Amino acid sequence: MPQPDFEVVQRVLGGETAAFEVLVRQYQQDIYRLTYRMTRNAEDAKDLAQETFVQAYRALGTFRGQSRFSTWLYRIAMNLCLNHLKSSAREDPAEVDGHLADPRVDSLRVLLTDERDRAVAQAIEALPPQQKATLTLRVQQGLSHQEIAEVLDCSEGTAKANYFHAVRALQRKLQRFRDAG
C-alpha cells in the first residue's frame, strides 16, 4: 500500500531531487535519536545519521513502498550503527565488555545523575550488539517485533528471542536494585 512517503520518493526518482529534503526533515530527529542511542556519542551519532540519508538517497530507486519508509531508513541506519560498533570494538577491545575506557565517548553519562539510570545505561552498553539493537528499537524507538525483524533482517521469532535475552540480561545486572527494594 503506497504511503505518502512513497509519493515523495517517486517525486525524487522522477527528477525532483530537492523533494528528498522533505524526507530528511521528517526523519532526521528519529534517525539521530537511534544513532545516538546505539553509539552514545553525539559526534558519531551525527555522522551516522547523515550517512544514513546519503546512503538512502543513493539506494532510493530500490525502495518500492512494500515496507514503511521509516523502517527502510531504520534498516540503513542500524546497519551503519552495527558496523560502527563492530569497528569500534576492534579498535578498543574494552568496549566489548561494556566498560567504556574513554569517558568523552559517553556524553550521556554526565546527564545521568541517578545511580540506577547510570547502571541501566551501562547494562545496555554491555549487551551484544544485536540484543542492544533489538532493545533500542523496541523500547526506545517503539517498533513492533515485526518491524524489528525487518530492520535487522531476521525472523520475528529471532527478534523476540533477542529482546527476551536482552531484558533478562538487564534484570540480572540490576538484581541489586531488586534486593534493595
Place this chain on the structure above:
Amino acid sequence: MTGCDEIRDRLLSHHEDALGAEERRRVEAHLATCGECAREARLLREVLGRVQALPVPEPPAGFWEEFGAAVRERIGAEPPPRPSLWARVAAWVSGLQGLVRLRRMPALAAATALGLLLVIGLVRTQQTPRDLPPVEALVLSEDLGIAQNLELLENLDVLEEVEVLERLDLLRRLNGGRGSRLS
C-alpha cells in the same frame, strides 16, 4: 500450583500485554500471592521504564540547520537516484502487458522476463564484490523481492518463440494508437 520459574518466564509477555486471557489471569493470580515474583515484576517494569526514559541530549542551537545543509551538500555531489533496474524492468514489463495480451503471447512474456533475469544476473555477478556493504545487501534483497512478484515468471513453460524479442521495437511503434490490434 504454578511454578515461580514458569511465571517469571512470562513476566515480559505479561508486561507487553501479549498473553492470552487465561494465561494472563494465571500470572496475575500468582503475582497476587507470591512476593518474590511480584518484586521481580516490579523490577522488570522499573528497568524497562528507565530504559525508555534514558535521555538523548538535546543538540545545540543551529544543529539541525547544519545537519540539513551537510546532507544537502553531500547528496548534491551524488548522481540523481533512479529507479533500480528491477523497478524499471517491472515498469517496462507492465507497459508491455498493455501492448500485448499475455494469454495470447506467453512466449514473448516468458522469454523477455527470463532474458532480463539472465542479463541482470550477469551484471550483478560482475559488479557485486564478495564483501557486500550493508546497503548493497539491502538493494539485492529488495530486488529479489521484485523477482518474486513478477507474474510473468509463471509463464516460463513456453520459450520457443524467442525470436519475437527481436521485434519488440516494431511492436512498440505499432502500439502508438493501434496497440489493441496486436493482441
